[in-house]
Amino acid sequence: MCSQTITPSCSCRLKHYCGVAGVSSLKEANLPQKLFYALFSLQHRGQESAGITYNRGDELVTYKDLGMVSQVLTHYLAEEHLSDVALGHVRYSTQGANRIENAQPFSVRSNKGQISFAHNGNISNSDELRESLFAQGSIFSGTSDTELILHLLSRSAKKEFEENLLDTLPRLQGAFSGLFIFGKKLYAVRDPYGFRPLVMGKTNDLTVFASETCALDTLGVNVAEEVEPGEIIAVENGRIDRIDFGKQKKKSQCVFELIYFARPDSTVFGYSVHMLRKKMGAALAAVDADGGDIVISVPDSGNSAALGYSVASGLPFEHGLTRNHYSGRTFIEPTPEMREFGVRLKLHPIKRAIKGKRVTIIDDSMVRGTTSRILIRLLKEGGAREVHLRLSAPEIKHPCFFGIDIPTKDELISNRMTPEQIASFIGADSVSFLPIESLRACVDNPDDFCYACFTGEYPFKVRDRSARRKN
Ligand code: SF4
Known part of the structure; x- marks a missing residue:
């Protein structure tokens, strides 16, 4: 019997963790509006909360709330917010309860400066990492992996943000396809196994990232390429830098994205769904x-x-x-x-x-x-x-x-x-x-996919947290 609140779409079906989208523009543009359309296209990946971050000059502005994209972000259709960079998120809570504290993006002021982050996935060694940070005096306002990742970043002793990422990402085990804003730079990262999809597309002025190509299509970006597993892509003023932080020999892409989760008009892992x-x-x-x-x-x-x-x-x-x-x-x-x-x-x-x-x-x-x-x-x-x-x-x-x-x-x-x-x-x-x-x-x-929920053969050893209740 279901142990949680259900909806007419029925909790007896499997659910995603999340969807992400981000845009970097050569010149100032109304990016929150573009993100509205992209996130609306990704609504099937999460319906519990929606949010965006964009820059206003040198400041990062974040707006998020519980609810669907049309409930939370519609005012951005009528308003103009000129910005150079923006990212957004739709969420379903598998890890961390459905509370506003866990809604994404997460934006923080840290010893590095302002950082905003949103991601799709699940860090399977988050308990161990959180316990270790807690023992060192860190405090957490929610239970999501996102906050944990930001803590790890801020503790990196390196000077440059790219170096902080290179310090942090290899410590994370599990699935993450995420986007960061630091300064006016947009960073896309994907875990070394490539569990969750993340694609990039370009127009003359825009570089766009999204969980699925359907979001790029909505913005008129018809050519997409994958952010490779174990890769960081950094974009600013149309310049794209690609950095490898730990590719695995074998991918472990989630086959369920193709069976059920992704929209049929998307291309995921190179396949028409x-x-x-x-x-x-x-x-x-x-x-x-x-x-x-x-x-x-x-x-x-x-x-x-x-x-x-x-x-x-x-x-x-x-x-x-x-x-x-x-x-x-x-x-x-x-x-x-x-x-x-x-x-x-x-x-x-x-x-x-x-x-x-x-x-x-x-x-x-x-x-x-x-x-x-x-x-x-x-x-x-x-x-x-x-x-x-x-x-x-x-x-x-x-x-x-x-x-x-x-x-x-x-x-x-x-x-x-x-x-x-x-x-x-x-x-x-x-x-x-x-x-x-x-x-x-x-x-x-076939060897580049994960089938663990059918076979029980996980790509690496994981601690079973499935019985743990959401709090
Ligand atoms: S195929 Fe792997 S990643 Fe996808 S739902 Fe099953 S266990 Fe999870």
């Missing part, structure tokens, strides 16, 4: 297309895989479930009744499309199985004769320590039941998952 999801759907059909009359998807994240499944299996694709995009973030207590109400608010069957049919429904992944159970009931109430659930990801059996909120092992349904038992529990006629070998075969460089 939509096209790769179609390939996953086709791979699913290749191992398990046992008939049925129609294929439908759980919108929106299941759409691309369902199309791929339909083409590969020859089963017609039908619009069987419609999604209410306006159900927003109404907070609902996690009783079973209210959870069902939340799913009903969000998704509803098109009865004429499914009535009397044997329906194959494609979803991206299964966590606790509670959402699937409600969905199957909705489809059967809507008249479906049979419902066969196919998941375009393998069975999730392990926690993530790299920025994705996965429940504890005991809560994951695949640790407690076989696919047959799951089918019986959720009321489906059958359930099957994409095998891990088939998933690996979908990408050109």
